[in-house]
Amino acid sequence: MSEFVRNQWYVAAYGREIGRDLFSRTVCGESILFWRTEAGDVAAMSDRCVHRRFPLSQAPSHLVGDTVVCGYHGFTYDRGGTCVAVPGQTRIPRTARLTSYPVTELDGFVWVFIGDPANADAAHLPRAPWLDLPGWTTVSGMEPLAARHGLLVDNLLDLSHETYLHGGYIGTPEVAETPIVTRVDEDAGIVHVSRHMADAACPPFYAKSTGITGRITRWQDIEFTPPCLYLLHSRIAPVGVLPGADGTDPDAFHVEVVYALTPETEHSTHDFWAVARDFALDDQGVSDFLAENNRTVVLQDVAALNVLEQVIAAESDGYQELSINIDTGGLAARRMIAKLR
Numbered sequence: 001m002s003e004f005v006r007n008q009w010y011v012a013a014y015g016r017e018i019g020r021d022l023f024s025r026t027v028c029g030e031s032i033l034f035w036r037t038e039a040g041d042v043a044a045m046s047d048r049c050v051h052r053r054f055p056l057s058q059a060p061s062h063l064v065g066d067t068v069v070c071g072y073h074g075f076t077y078d079r080g081g082t083c084v085a086v087p088g089q090t091r092i093p094r095t096a097r098l099t100s101y102p103v104t105e106l107d108g109f110v111w112v113f114i115g116d117p118a119n120a121d122a123a124h125l126p127r128a129p130w131l132d133l134p135g136w137t138t139v140s141g142m143e144p145l146a147a148r149h150g151l152l153v154d155n156l157l158d159l160s161h162e163t164y165l166h167g168g169y170i171g172t173p174e175v176a177e178t179p180i181v182t183r184v185d186e187d188a189g190i191v192h193v194s195r196h197m198a199d200a201a202c203p204p205f206y207a208k209s210t211g212i213t214g215r216i217t218r219w220q221d222i223e224f225t226p227p228c229l230y231l232l233h234s235r236i237a238p239v240g241v242l243p244g245a246d247g248t249d250p251d252a253f254h255v256e257v258v259y260a261l262t263p264e265t266e267h268s269t270h271d272f273w274a275v276a277r278d279f280a281l282d283d284q285g286v287s288d289f290l291a292e293n294n295r296t297v298v299l300q301d302v303a304a305l306n307v308l309e310q311v312i313a314a315e316s317d318g319y320q321e322l323s324i325n326i327d328t329g330g331l332a333a334r335r336m337i338a339k340l341r
């Protein structure tokens, strides 16, 4: 049985990746063609020609206005995936139609709906507004992960691993030492995991980007909306500096770390990552540092999870994991994902 959670929206790409070149990305095992119409909207349809399966993303397939011409024998499709021309005859078979996908562009992401389009309601998509909001500067990327979606869920919901896997980057002893609080909002479909460190060492990621030299009060508040969008609200301030009673927080640095976790196949995942900050907005040096550093951190996770995928693929049935308090967020997320299936 397929492990994919269907009838869900997934981030397929950054908006900047989709233009007037034909672009292909596989989501939940479905190979999807993306392109931008002349009016600037994103079109999404199956990347397999109905005739002999030639990938429409593959040269010499090409766009002519708002139609895609297959590079093998010339079947031509409109933006909804309907075939509008075939070679050698005027009659177009009624079944000559590509599966088309509902698409929504939001917060710099291109979301695609996998499942029955009748269920595609974009009104309740989870948001990551900082990525596209004045007052914030964002760096972002995407790393291919040769591991299943669930391994990335586990990884992101339990940040105690920062101390060990990301020591010298974002990890300090206090992350693993500080207990978490996990809360599940069943109605909203969100898992919250919080870790508030009152007095912690400042890791290089934050020391170099904020300029703070001493110890810090460091808050990590996770909101995961299964199956795809993960937010880490990160608050950094000199020790003892807390938000005002009115909710303002002028003396802290805020970083919104956003991940979109999109299954590519049952054993691989698109790992979209973005880091938005509300300080040093025009400082290219800080942007370069955070982009380089966060990519390194993501690649540390990728290396670990790629190993885990191989371990799991090779093991015999019946392996019993052992879970402790740090795993409550990951276990809650697993339960929620199981319910969505």
Ligand code: FES
Residues within 6 Å of the ligand: 049, 050, 051, 052, 053, 054, 070, 071, 072, 073, 074, 075
């Ligand atoms: S495979 Fe596309 S037209 Fe033949």
Ligand SMILES: [Fe+2]
Residues within 6 Å of the ligand: 155, 161, 162, 165, 166, 297, 301
């Ligand atoms: Fe990590």
